[in-house]
Amino acid sequence: MRKIIPNISVDCVIFGFDFKQLNVLLVERKLDDEKTGKPIIKDWTLAGNHIFEDEDFDKAATRVLKKLSGLDNIFLEQFYAFGAVKRTNSPKDKIWFKKRNEGFSDRIITIGYFALIDNTTVTLSLKERNVKWFPITELPEFAFDHGFILGKALEKLRAKVGTYPIGFELLPEKFTISQLQRLYEVILGKKFDRRNFRKKVLQMKYIIPLNEKQKDVKHKPAQYFTYSKEVYNLTKLERFDNSI
Amino acid sequence: MRKIIPNISVDCVIFGFDFKQLNVLLVERKLDDEKTGKPIIKDWTLAGNHIFEDEDFDKAATRVLKKLSGLDNIFLEQFYAFGAVKRTNSPKDKIWFKKRNEGFSDRIITIGYFALIDNTTVTLSLKERNVKWFPITELPEFAFDHGFILGKALEKLRAKVGTYPIGFELLPEKFTISQLQRLYEVILGKKFDRRNFRKKVLQMKYIIPLNEKQKDVKHKPAQYFTYSKEVYNLTKLERFDNSI
DNA sequence: TTTACATAGTGTATTATTTACGCATTATAA
DNA sequence: TTATAATGCGTAAATAATACACTATGTAAA
Numbered sequence: 001m002r003k004i005i006p007n008i009s010v011d012c013v014i015f016g017f018d019f020k021q022l023n024v025l026l027v028e029r030k031l032d033d034e035k036t037g038k039p040i041i042k043d044w045t046l047a048g049n050h051i052f053e054d055e056d057f058d059k060a061a062t063r064v065l066k067k068l069s070g071l072d073n074i075f076l077e078q079f080y081a082f083g084a085v086k087r088t089n090s091p092k093d094k095i096w097f098k099k100r101n102e103g104f105s106d107r108i109i110t111i112g113y114f115a116l117i118d119n120t121t122v123t124l125s126l127k128e129r130n131v132k133w134f135p136i137t138e139l140p141e142f143a144f145d146h147g148f149i150l151g152k153a154l155e156k157l158r159a160k161v162g163t164y165p166i167g168f169e170l171l172p173e174k175f176t177i178s179q180l181q182r183l184y185e186v187i188l189g190k191k192f193d194r195r196n197f198r199k200k201v202l203q204m205k206y207i208i209p210l211n212e213k214q215k216d217v218k219h220k221p222a223q224y225f226t227y228s229k230e231v232y233n234l235t236k237l238e239r240f241d242n243s244i
Numbered sequence: 245m246r247k248i249i250p251n252i253s254v255d256c257v258i259f260g261f262d263f264k265q266l267n268v269l270l271v272e273r274k275l276d277d278e279k280t281g282k283p284i285i286k287d288w289t290l291a292g293n294h295i296f297e298d299e300d301f302d303k304a305a306t307r308v309l310k311k312l313s314g315l316d317n318i319f320l321e322q323f324y325a326f327g328a329v330k331r332t333n334s335p336k337d338k339i340w341f342k343k344r345n346e347g348f349s350d351r352i353i354t355i356g357y358f359a360l361i362d363n364t365t366v367t368l369s370l371k372e373r374n375v376k377w378f379p380i381t382e383l384p385e386f387a388f389d390h391g392f393i394l395g396k397a398l399e400k401l402r403a404k405v406g407t408y409p410i411g412f413e414l415l416p417e418k419f420t421i422s423q424l425q426r427l428y429e430v431i432l433g434k435k436f437d438r439r440n441f442r443k444k445v446l447q448m449k450y451i452i453p454l455n456e457k458q459k460d461v462k463h464k465p466a467q468y469f470t471y472s473k474e475v476y477n478l479t480k481l482e483r484f485d486n487s488i
Numbered sequence: 489t490t491t492a493c494a495t496a497g498t499g500t501a502t503t504a505t506t507t508a509c510g511c512a513t514t515a516t517a518a
Numbered sequence: 519t520t521a522t523a524a525t526g527c528g529t530a531a532a533t534a535a536t537a538c539a540c541t542a543t544g545t546a547a548a
Contacts, residue, residue, distance in 0.1 A: 005251065008327075008353060053351065057327045081325035081355050083252075083301045107297065109252060111325050159407065178495075196536065198497075219495040220543040422525080440507065442526075463524035464514040490548080497542070506533070513526070518519100 004050040009110045010060045011048035011146070012076070013153035014068070016119030017170040019179050021135040022186045023119055024150060025068070028130035029143045031099055041092055043141040044134075046149060048110065061113040068126055075116040075169035079156040080149075083109035087145040096143070114153045116169035136186075161187050165206065168227035174210060176222035177201055206231035248294040253354045254304045255292035255390070256320075257397035258312070260363030261414040263423050265379040266430045267363055268394060269312070272374035273387045275343055285336055287385040288378075290393060292354065305357040312370055319360040319413035323400040324393075327353035331389040340387070358397045360413035380430075405431050409450065412471035418454060420466035421445055450475035 014025035031041040047068050051060040061076050088097070088108055124131045134140060136154065139147070161167050167183050168175075181197045201207055206228045214221035258269035270288040277284050291312050295304040305320050332341070332352055368375045378384060380398065383391070405411050411427050412419075425441045445451050450472045458465035 005351070007249065007251070051327075054329055056329055057325065078324060080322065081301065083295075083355070085298055085300055107249070109301075111327070163403065163407065176496090193537075194496090195498080195538080200535090214496095217495085218545045219493080220497085220545090222496055420525090437508070438525090439509080439527080444506090461524085462516045463522080464516090464526085466525055492547075493545085495542100495544085498540085500538090502536080502538105504533100504535070506531105508529105508531080510528085511526105512528105513524100515524080516522085518521080 003053045005053055006050075007108055009048050009050050009108055010057060010064060011046040011082075011110045011112055011149060012061055012064050012068075013046055013079075013112065013114040013150055014065065015114060015116050015153075015157065015170065016122065016133060017183055017186070018119040018133075019182060020186075021137065022170075022183075023133040023135050024139070025124070025131065025133055026140070027068075027126065028132070029096065030130070031096060041096055041143075043092070043143045044132075044146070045143040046146045051111075057111050057113075061111075061115075065115055068124065068131065069117065069122050070125060071117065071122065075166065076113050077160075078111060078113050080112045080152050081109060082112055082145060082149055082152075083107070084145065090144075093144055110149075112149050112153060114157060116166060118170060118172045120172060158188060165227065165232055171227075173226055174212065174224040175226075176214060176224060178222060180207075180225075201225075205235055247297045249297055250294075251352055252295050253292050253352055254295060254301060254308060255290040255326075255354045255356055255393060256305055256308050256312075257290055257323075257356065257358040257394055258309065259358060259360050259397075259401065259414065260366065260377060261427055261430070262363040262377075263426060264430075265381065266414075266427075267377040267379050268383070269368070269375065269377055270384065271312075271370065272376070273340065274374070275340060285340055285387075287336070287387045288376075288390070289387040290390045295355075301355050301357075305355075305359075309359055312368065312375065313361065313366050314369060315361065315366065319410065320357050321404075322355060322357050324356045324396050325353060326356060326389060326393055326396075327351070328389065334388075337388055354393075356393050356397060358401060360410060362414060362416045364416060402432060409471065409476055415471075417470055418456065418468040419470075420458060420468060422466060424451075424469075445469075449479055 016023045016025060025047060026044040027047055029041060029043050029045050030039065032038065033040050047064050049060065049064045049067075051057065055063075057078060058076065061078070062072075062074075065074055065076065066072060085107060087110075089106075119133065124133075139150070142150070157166075161184070167180070167187065170183055171179060177198050178194075180201065181192055181194065184197075185191055208226050208228055208231070210224040210226055212224045214224070260267045260269060269291060271291055273285060273287050273289050274283060275285040276282065291308050293304065293308045293311075295301065299307075301322060302320065305322070306316075306318075309318055309320065310316060329351060331354075333350075363377065368377075380394075383394070386394070401410075405428070411424070411431065414427055415423060421442050422438075424445065425436055425438065428441075429435055452470050452472055452475070454468040454470055456468045458468070
């Protein structure tokens with residue numbers, strides 16, 4: 001029997017993009033009163049789990065993601081470790097732990113990961129629990145410090161997306177320039193000029209035009225592009241320029 | 245008596261700048277054979293310690309730094325958590341733990357912080373252990389995975405220094421533009437044009453010229469400048485521009 | 489069949505920023 | 519007095535960012 005580490009967990013902030021909004025995948029935490037059946041607790045958590053004694057952090061995060069989405073090969077990055085003494089000590093959280101009688105210590109520290117996935121093709125699955133995508137502009141009530149963790153993840157995502165081409169992880173293999181623009185707009189929370197955005201994108205050698213157009217759209221169909229990590233790696237030497 | 249968490253620690257990558265090189269502060273790990281007196285282990289670690297059960301991560305890192313440098317109010321930032329199953333399991337490390345008979349579990353995870361301090365004024369102190377600054381270009385043999393941790397810290401520092409004005413934390417309150425340039429050059433590992441660097445710096449409102457010049461230098465004395473965090477915060481709204 | 493609508497795609501002029509240098513200035517030391 | 523080693527100022531050219539006008543191509547409604 002594999003043993004778990006009692007005081008450490010991983011939590012995944014799973015970001016998804018559906019061509020409209022930046023979304024985050026959350027899991028419902030629910031506790032009903034045994035007698036009345038009325039809900040005592042009803043809020044939302046990040047996807048998380050304990051870590052096995054013989055399991056690296058990245059492996060644990062990958063496992064959590066696989067269980068929830070069925071997907072392998074997803075972009076995953078550790079972004080921060082959360083260990084405030086009182087991070088799981090609100091009255092609600094205490095009730096939760098008491099009823100569930102879990103064998104955890106008082107203080108659980110958690111390693112935060114963010115995942116980037118294409119929101120249009122994923123099917124969610126987690127038998128026992130309710131799982132749902134939320135736009136980052138309409139978030140529900142959170143369990144534990146998971147709202148705080150999500151905020152930190154967003155901050156890191158925003159900082160990173162300005163320096164590294166990780167946005168493409170949120171798009172399907174084929175995408176249009178408008179879709180890419182919309183993605184950057186919802187992540188960074190600002191608008192770009194359509195024509196200038198396109199100009200900038202077209203001069204990036206690692207965004208490659210395909211001989212294929214959109215179908216089933218009720219307007220002029222746009223050309224598809226794809227992102228090449230290989231081409232990026234070949235040209236990235238000139239990066240790291242944004243000094244001071 | 246304050247209890248410690250047995251399987252979690254903090255490690256601080258303490259960067260210092262002496263106007264010449266970027267340095268890192270390391271603590272010697274030494275073990276001599278009881279009979280022959282010959283050294284069995286002689287390598288270097290980051291400054292680290294356990295975490296108390298009622299102590300937040302940031303507090304623990306601050307405590308480690310305070311003990312070593314005597315300084316408060318130092319720039320400190322958590323950059324990564326290290327928890328690979330075998331991170332402290334090399335033959336050398338096993339001997340170390342065995343001899344020291346410490347009450348730690350097999351797998352210790354550590355929260356990595358980097359600290360930025362002005363290397364010219366700090367006095368080191370740690371009675372029992374040998375403590376030393378090393379230029380990042382001439383590093384010694386490391387204990388555990390501390391070489392890996394340092395590498396990750398450098399990577400994060402390089403990424404961050406390009407987006408946020410954290411370099412000033414490595415300089416004394418008064419500094420010349422050449423000193424600032426040298427700092428950026430040793431961090432990023434590349435040269436800048438002296439005149440263009442100056443021009444760029446001068447247009448930053450938060451780098452403020454002082455009515456004071458260098459003394460005791462054997463050339464034309466340079467003007468001193470200072471960095472204002474307040475002015476930066478007032479003007480930073482326009483930032484986050486480096487999209488895509 | 490025509491027209492309205494929505495989004496795709498092209499171009500150009502202006503301004504701002506980055507890059508590449510030339511040269512004078514001011515201190516020390518020989 | 520002169521060599522030397524930095525500081526400090528300025529300017530021209532190349533490159534990138536910004537602002538904005540117009541045409542093209544598909545669907546759907548009149």
